[in-house]
Amino acid sequence: MRAVHVVIAPDCFTGTLTATQAAEAMAAGWHDTAPGDALTLLPLSDGGPGFLDVLGRALEGETVALTVSDPVGREVPAAVLVVEHEGGRTAYVESAQAAGLHLLAADERNPALTSTWGVGQLVLAALEEDVDRIVVGLGGSGTNDAGAGLLAALGAGPADVLARGGSALAQAPDDALTGLLAARDRFSGVDLVVATDVDNPLLGFKGASAVFGPQKGASPELAQELEGALGRFTEIVARTLPSPLDLLTGSPRRLEREPGAGAAGGLGYALFLLGGRRVSGVDLVLDAVGFHDVVRESDLVVTGEGTFDWQSLQGKVAAGVAVAALEAGLPSVVLAGQVLVGRRETMGLGISGTYAVAETPEEVDAALLDPVGTLRARAARVARTWSAGR
Known part of the structure; x- marks a missing residue:
């Protein structure tokens, strides 16, 4: 039988x-069943x-290492990726290196207190690399401070007011952002790109506090408190920074309502205040790794996440x-640690099948103890269904 060309393109678990x-665990499992198949990781x-990490594998660039503050003020290693391209230089920043939930122990997850100050340090480092474009990746944060800590690191206001976590913003004075215009001017001539994984606004039932606060450790009461604190922050912004105008209608734009303003606990909002524009994070990465060219020569796409x-x-x-696979006329399947949505929800995306590594509490425990082995075993079983070359 003809060997199958499979693109294995997962997110992190x-x-x-x-x-x-x-990707390597999936590939090993697939080869266990169908060693003749061609795999592109x-x-x-x-x-x-x-x-x-993903962009560094795909793009030729220089990694600038530095040390920044994590959400609770500890020093952690981080980096900025600087890439030369036709017409200029781009710096890529991963906000999760400084504000990631993975940096916090379970008992440290308190979005009332965690700060994005370290993300501001990363963006400052990017500015110092004489670039004309900065791309900030948002997602996986353990913060909910509307990016106030980032703005403080850029000189927009005092750290003892803005960098103490989301809840402290409720008591912020009217003049807390006197340096915001100057901070925004630092990005004059720089294309500031906000690469987000969500399109939520900052406030409301679909906002940062209500939707993502609980996974960062917020109780319902704390999520409501944070909603009020972030609302207070937008009032201070409105007193400090003139609202930008919609180019089509000429009416003022409410940046807190913009899609992606609620990304990473409101980091999207802070970057919008600095003149940033939103793009889809996954679309940006797909373009960078040449995904669309690869799938044109393939038979099947396997993706996945935790x-x-x-x-x-x-x-x-x-x-x-x-x-992207559907647009290329290819089937795609999802291989995940756990699958919590059904066939009806996935059909609209063109997903042909979803497969869970773990379906019972015992299997979840086993997967956590041996994530590589259990993922490899599940990929081997999936290959029995999808590989014609086995």
Whole structure:
């Protein structure tokens, strides 16, 4: 039988495997069943953890190492990727290196207190590299401060007011952002790109606090408190920064309502205040790794992530891969640690099948103890269904 050309393009399995490790485990399992198949490994990211690792594999660039603050103020290693391109230089920043939930122990996850100050340090380092474009990947954060910490690091206001976490913003004075205009001017001549995995606004039922606060450790009461604090922050912004005008209608734009303003606990909003524009993180990465060219020569696409749930259907890697595969006329399947959505929800994306590594509590425990081995075994079983060359 003819060998099958399979593109293996997963996101990271958060907390257990990087995207590269997941792709390698899937490939090993596939070869266990169908050693004659041709496999192309394309680890991916949607802007969250692994963003720099994935882009560093695909793009020729220089990695600038530095030390920044994590969400609770500890020093952690981080990097900026600088890439020369026709007409200029681009710096890529992964916000999760400084604000990631994975940096916090379970008892440290408190979005009332965590800060994005370290992300501001990363963006400052990018500015110092004499670039004309900065791309900031957002996702996987453990913060909910509307990017106030980032703005403080850029000189927009005092750190003792803006960099103490989301809840402290409720008591911020009217003059807390006197340096915001000057901070925005630092990006004059720089294309600031905000690569997000979600399109949520900053406030409301679909906002940062309500939707993502709980996974960062917020109780319902704390999520409501944070909603009020971020609302107070937008009031201070309105007193400080003139609203930009919509180019079509000429009416003022409410940046807190813009799609992606709620990404990474509101980091999207802060970057919009600095003149940033939003793009889909997964689409940016797919273009960077040459995904569309590779799938044209392939038969099947296998993607995956730790938990495939309703959020996965909205701007995450699996959804982006499935849509791109559908456009190329290829089937795609999802191999995830857990699958929490049904066939009806995935049909619209063109996904041909979803497969879970773990379906029972015992299997979840086993997967956490041996993530590579259990993912490899599941990939081997999936190959029995999808490989004609076995």
